[in-house]
Amino acid sequence: SGQLYCSLPNPRNVRFESINMKNVLRWSAPEGTGEGVLYKVKYSVYGVGKWIRKPECRNINRTWCDLSSETSDYEEQYYASVKAFLNGMCSDWMETTRFNPLTDTKIDPPMVSVSSTDKSISIILTAPEKWKRSSEGESTSLLQVYPGLQYNVSVLNKKTKKRWWFSISNNTLVVPWLEPETAYCVSAQIYVTTPLLHSGFSKEYCIATLKDETA
């Protein structure tokens, strides 16, 4: 059979990109190769002796491979590797750095729901779920993965532009002594102290306090 010469340029920037522990291997095509490059992927659990091929990512022409299922145990750490093929030639295997799902994932902002009375607003925050194999699968909140998870909450009075900041551990917050019939906008961020992780801020959720019936 044809002899494979591994002189093809290597895939570049091979790395895990992880959001809420949806762990996707990504890479850039080898320099100067153009169309027609195919790839195969393997992964390994750190400290365990063997590389495991990913059949669904064999002879693919895309430059990513979802390894969430294979790396779902966040008490383990992983490596992954990619090899490129073109016209009977191949590249070297190019590896990621060691991937620790627990510390190397990014976290989405929390979901925010707000309600109001005449002089207060109530905020309920929901942490994102950890990636799961199928929608029917059991849900795991990132709160269970990171027991020290906290929320930073910003509340803005749209009229006066005055802003308050709160840092809370539980997921509900009532902001009292507000002005009736005034718009307030809420945005929230997830913050884990150790390992050090924080989400971006959610978009703003605005609500108006009600009319003061006693006035």
Added chain:
Amino acid sequence: GPCRVSMSMTEIRSGFTAIKSNIQARDPIRTLSILSYPDSLHKVKSSDRCCITHHLFNFYVDKVFKHCKTEDSYVNRKISSIANSFLSVKRNLGQCHEQNKCMCGQESTDKFKQILANYEGLNVTSAAIKSLGELDILLDWLEKSR
């Protein structure tokens, strides 16, 4: 358990995060783990946790940090700051041990023997660098079991 020791986890974590890829890149051996082979630290029973923690802090202070000199002064500074944090925790855990609040059962003794065997299976520098590169395995386990 009865032995409560405070430690600056955030400081240690940020120190390690700063040098993690540098240190792990110096460890080419994917097929062996000092702390996790053959069994993960997460399999340690809660009753054995204090003893293993005590052993591991001694291990890192006595056998790991001192063999992790690199040519990079920034990395060396981070290593010594982590080592200092470990030193104070090691002392506090030692007091717990002396007051019999950190007892060692057979399982924890066996687990620590395995860790030492994994360490001694490599030359000192490789073993020390690999152990340092596995610090997040230890920190993840410590935080989960807090």
